[in-house]
Amino acid sequence: MAAIGSSRPASGCEHHASHVWDLLALRGARPRALHGLQVGYATVFAMRLQQFAFGGGVSLPRRPGPVAEPLDAGARAWLGEPPPAVIEAVAEKQQMLAAVPDSWPQDPQSWADVRARLAPSLARFDEVADALRRAGIPDRGQGYLGIDAQMLRAGLRYGGRLRARYTVVDFLEGQGVLDEALDWALDRR
DSSP states (O other): OTTTTSSGGGOSHHHHHHHHHHHHHHTTSSOOOOHHHHHHHHHHHHHHHHHHIIIIIOSSOOOOOOOSOTTOHHHHHHHOSOOHHHHHHHHHHHHHHHSOOTTSOOSHHHHHHHHHHHHHHHHTHHHHHHHHHHTTOOSSOSOGGGOOHHHHHHHHHHGGGGSSOOOHHHHHHHTTOHHHHHHHHHHOO
């Protein structure tokens, strides 16, 4: 973050999920929990989403575009009525999605190159998952910290609406495979 001058490198879908769960705690839908524990819990599932996206779940990515209704009834059911800061974040992300750079992989070789560059990072995920297990953070949607399976899915799905950050969730949504990826990530044993 210091090198970039922004919190963007540390603001992925696992952090966004934690913010959704904080909102739910504020409304009394679940008990409050420490941000770090929530992020640790979501990290296992975020890694699985990345494994799905870059480990074979997406054969050749299509160019993403803005989401039709990012604050639809489903999002509002979990996030509540969006305040101006959320509306601004959504508008900024929509602009990002409309301005995809020319470097977006458009052929099998460029996509293979992207996946090859990411492979060493993906290979370390088992170590991270093991460390989280040793810390007592489960790798299944079992109601940890008062987060039931629906809250887990909603946190991952809608958390990105709270910040103008492009994460693996946005990538998967843009590819039309987010539900499939969430099923895969949340149901893995």
